[in-house]
Amino acid sequence: MSDAPVSIEFPKRDVRALFAQMDRAQKELGKNLGQSLRFAAWSVARSLGVVTDVAPKYRPYKVVEEGRGVAKRRGGKKYEITSWKKGRKNTFNVRAESVSALKKKGQVRIGNAGLAKSSWMWGIKKLGSGGGVSMKGITSRVKQRGGQNMDVTQRLRGDNPMVKIVNSLPYAGDALRGGMGAVNSAMGKAARSMEKIIAANITKKLGAK
Numbered sequence: 001m002s003d004a005p006v007s008i009e010f011p012k013r014d015v016r017a018l019f020a021q022m023d024r025a026q027k028e029l030g031k032n033l034g035q036s037l038r039f040a041a042w043s044v045a046r047s048l049g050v051v052t053d054v055a056p057k058y059r060p061y062k063v064v065e066e067g068r069g070v071a072k073r074r075g076g077k078k079y080e081i082t083s084w085k086k087g088r089k090n091t092f093n094v095r096a097e098s099v100s101a102l103k104k105k106g107q108v109r110i111g112n113a114g115l116a117k118s119s120w121m122w123g124i125k126k127l128g129s130g131g132g133v134s135m136k137g138i139t140s141r142v143k144q145r146g147g148q149n150m151d152v153t154q155r156l157r158g159d160n161p162m163v164k165i166v167n168s169l170p171y172a173g174d175a176l177r178g179g180m181g182a183v184n185s186a187m188g189k190a191a192r193s194m195e196k197i198i199a200a201n202i203t204k205k206l207g208a209k
Contacts (some may be wrong), residue, residue: 006167006176009043009184017191018044024198027163034156041163042127043151043197049120051177053184055113058103059083065094076101084171088141114138116175117167118146119167126152127163145148 019039025036065078076097085091096102097105114137121133121143135143151167155162168173177184 006048006169006172006180006183007165008041008160009164014042018187019192020021021191021194021198025194028045028198031202033159034161037161038127038154038156038162039194040190041165042124043193044186045120045123045127045165046133047186047189047193048176048182049124050189051119051182052172052175053177054117054119054137055110057113057173058108059110061094061108063100079108086103112142112145114142115146115149116167116169118143118168119149119172120146123148123152123165123167126150127154127165 022033022036022040025031025039026033033037052173056106060082061079064079064080074096079094079102081092081094083092089177092107094102094107096105099133114135117135118138121135124133149167149172151166151168153164153166173180173183178185
């Protein structure tokens, strides 16, 4: 696990497929350079949101002592709970009469499940319209908190526009399916997504004539 933030800065001249679609957006959709750059950044943020996993509602647990005799009088079975903090594994014990009782305890519940995915959602919104990323199972509170970890800097006018996306959530990279390597593959996925959107817009324009 890593505490490093996920930082993506555009333009990235080595990502040819993505920039090819930016050129198409300018030529075929009439977007200027800044608008096409924003479109590319939005597509990458959306791709990363899609491949960001949502943590389970409960931390991993296992029985380490059956609740019989003295143990039962002390509060039932003893469970070993595993948690992660700042990239480090931590285990601790909790007693409960049953699994259902265990899951009601605050030490076992993961209150911020979905925070990493939620942060990308805010990045998507700051770069354009939201949508395209399922937020199923994420509470309203966590959805609102996501914006605290996402910073988007944009300079879209002039001959040298730029967009910088920084997800400062410590485990944002770990939550990506495939780890930090997913950032590179997101560029290719974003290019393919842009290609489909551009094609759909061209078809729509032709149909309107």
